[in-house]
Amino acid sequence: MGQNYFNTLPLRVQLQELGKCRFMDRSEFANGCDILKGKKIVIVGCGSQGLNQGLNLRDSGLDVSYALRAEAIAEKRKSWQNATENGFTVGTYEELIPTADVVMNLTPDKQHTAVVNAVMPLMKEGACLDYAHGFNLVEEGMQIRKDITVVMMCPKCPGTEVREEYKRGFGVPTLIAVHRENDPNGNGLEIAKALASGTGGDRAGVLESSPIAEVKSDLMGEQTILCGMLQTGSILCFDKMVEEGIDPGYASKLIQYGWETITEGLKHGGITHMMDRLSNPAKVKAFELAEELKDIMRALYEKHQDDIMSGHFSKTMMEDWANDDKNLLGWRAATAETAFEKAETGSMDISEQEYYDNGILMVAMVKAGVELAYETMVAAGIKDESAYYESLHETPLIANTIARKKLYEMNVVISDTAEYGCYLFDHACKPLLKDFMSKVKTDVIGKGLDVKDNGVDNQQLIAINSALRNHPVEVIGRKLRGYMTAMKKIV
């Protein structure tokens, strides 16, 4: 195992790299992916990111093929099926890597050291190696041959949504970076820009960042609000409703589709708009619950960020890798056994508004989780734009996966690294919320408020509305969503 690269750097460089974040201007992508036209792109791995990035790059006119393990080809595994059914050339590392101008390493993080050690000797002089997540570079300190350019092109969303947005003629916000140790020709940024353009990311917004900022923010987002919070919230809200006598089929449906429905509000107008979808008394209640949740969970969010920064998280996850993924597999199996996962979802109609009205606690959990994740990341030196993408922006995209097939689907689509961190958070968060959950009733989850009229105190409502609109995640969110809307009009 290599040394944690981040921990080897002087503090000055650590801070410089953590703070690297520039929202790129659309004009910087005027040449699209032209510099890669006629070049050979070989993707290693054809899973969640591999398949979907490859489909987009090919549709953008680039030459894409897949290098898979010999066993995957011989056994016609899922990765082989994904690639061949979509008409791509597939070959072994020996057949394809030496032809590649760009090798995209889209295998699970756990495999990166082995994969990179296998492909590096086969790569031609001066080729480029791309990652979609920098764990291997930053946490494992992978050393790459000095003639190779190392870039990162990281869509800020699950692989499935990378493709769906592209098919809609758009893209997903994407972070690009060049590894400061490997830019021998000084053209790493141009290559990363072309990859982001080829996947459609430039139509949604691209951040020029660093591998360090990417890793420390991506891990934090996925462990807390994006996956951990939604998993904990699903399990606790379901158990609560059933305990209070609500039909399990209704409870299951309210949660399975509820996250997607209420977080649709985030896409349109952030937390402010999500909360505006509630009646005034419900908004006051959700605000109060969120404040309480933030007080209870703040230390846990901070612990996750601290452990990510110090390398404790990566060290313990790598110990699990070395232990045949004992924790990951045990937690995965335990999740499948939860009452929420096992419940049959009812066929009753639930209107869009009912998801808000009967899901006040879920709204409060989203608000608390997004704000806490954002606040904690920014306090650790991560820039507002990255913190926004890794919290508020991506939450609806993860919620979409739960709507498809509950927590199972979310945990299949996200990376194994995200799945491990999600369980870690979930196991710490559930006991923390025990007392809180014992006090809540069906008025905030399952049935809606039982009020005779919608009257509220004017001054209280004014103060709440002001707090909502002026939270820093809302300020940066309005700016970034404004760019996305403007770009959508151009495309």
Ligand SMILES: NC(=O)C1=CN([C@@H]2O[C@H](COP(=O)(O)OP(=O)(O)OC[C@H]3O[C@@H](n4cnc5c(N)ncnc54)[C@H](OP(=O)(O)O)[C@@H]3O)[C@@H](O)[C@H]2O)C=CC1
């Ligand atoms: N999942 C996501 O949506 C996101 C992932 N990322 C990052 O993208 C990268 C890829 O993650 P993801 O798409 O989830 O990965 P997947 O788990 O979906 O990748 C599976 C692919 O990797 C191959 N693979 C597995 N083990 C090996 C190995 N030892 N050697 C070679 N190939 C192997 C599999 O092929 P085989 O058939 O041979 O097993 C399969 O093609 C990661 O760095 C992740 O952090 C970034 C953003 C989001």
Ligand SMILES: CC[C@](O)(C(C)=O)C(=O)O
């Ligand atoms: C949220 C999890 C993620 O970081 C992602 C889809 O962006 C991952 O690692 O899968």
Ligand SMILES: [Mg+2]
């Ligand atoms: Mg991510």
Ligand SMILES: [Mg+2]
């Ligand atoms: Mg991730």
